[in-house]
Amino acid sequence: MALRAALRKSCALTGLFCQLSSSRHGRVCASPVLVAQQRNSSTAQNIKLDFDQSTGVAVMHMQCPPVNALSLEFLTEICITVEKLEMDKSCRGLIITSSQPKVFSAGLDLLEMYETSTEHRGEFWRAVQEMWLKLYSSKLVTIAAINGSSPAGGCLMAMTCDYRIMADNPRYGIGLNETQLGMVAPFW
Numbered sequence: 013m014a015l016r017a018a019l020r021k022s023c024a025l026t027g028l029f030c031q032l033s034s035s036r037h038g039r040v041c042a043s044p045v046l047v048a049q050q051r052n053s054s055t056a057q058n059i060k061l062d063f064d065q066s067t068g069v070a071v072m073h074m075q076c077p078p079v080n081a082l083s084l085e086f087l088t089e090i091c092i093t094v095e096k097l098e099m100d101k102s103c104r105g106l107i108i109t110s111s112q113p114k115v116f117s118a119g120l121d122l123l124e125m126y127e128t129s130t131e132h133r134g135e136f137w138r139a140v141q142e143m144w145l146k147l148y149s150s151k152l153v154t155i156a157a158i159n160g161s162s163p164a165g166g167c168l169m170a171m172t173c174d175y176r177i178m179a180d181n182p183r184y185g186i187g188l189n190e191t192q193l194g195m196v197a198p199f200w
């Protein structure tokens with residue numbers, strides 16, 4: 013309730029909520045292909061970006077099936093998308109949500125850590141850090157619209173946003189559960 017009250021007071025956020033409910037009217041922003049190529053990544057096929065220049069609000073729909081697991085490629089796409097939006101002076105806010113049913117993000121892609129090289133894992137964990145630092149330090153007003161389960165890295169992603177709104181469904185869980193997998197996040 014306090015969050016909602018705070019949000020209502022913020023002019024900057026008013027537009028974001030309008031956008032959340034009407035994102036289908038938004039314009040599709042340029043895809044972050046160029047920077048992706050510079051960073052040796054594939055195109056942003058796992059993200060659908062709606063950017064309404066009249067409100068300055070962008071909506072990033074994560075569509076990395078089946079559960080928006082945060083792979084190296086997907087993390088890179090997210091970072092590039094945020095970078096591009098930050099470079100666009102007309103962009104004020106970013107809503108992050110999921111196109112996948114029932115899941116916001118399943119967290120880090122477990123397959124990135126299974127039987128991969130030390131070098132690959134190093135690159136992967138650097139990308140994890142970059143993602144949450146980029147969101148946490150972003151000059152954009154960021155909102156996680158959590159429309160499904162969001163364990164571990166999904167929760168981390170949501171926590172790095174300025175605000176979180178979660179769908180009211182008892183089947184959706186959120187929290188830091190990675191120690192249950194015997195996993196301790198490395199130092200950075």
Ligand SMILES: CCCCC/C=C\C/C=C\C=C\CC(=O)SCCNC(=O)CCNC(=O)[C@H](O)C(C)(C)COP(=O)(O)OP(=O)(O)OC[C@H]1O[C@@H](n2cnc3c(N)ncnc32)[C@H](O)[C@@H]1OP(=O)(O)O
Nearest residue numbers: 078079081118119120121122123161163164165168190197
């Ligand atoms: C550098 C330090 C930074 C700061 C550190 C600070 C704090 C720590 C912060 C973060 C740490 C993060 C660590 C992690 O994120 S480890 C990952 C943990 N994730 C999980 O444990 C989630 C496991 N998944 C689930 O609980 C369910 O899948 C979920 C609720 C998301 C969805 O359930 P649903 O029933 O709809 O779907 P499923 O049938 O279970 O799954 C479908 C399909 O997806 C595959 N899958 C699920 N999760 C993952 C994943 N994380 N990575 C890769 N693949 C995943 C699953 O195997 C199924 O595949 P298939 O069988 O259909 O092939």
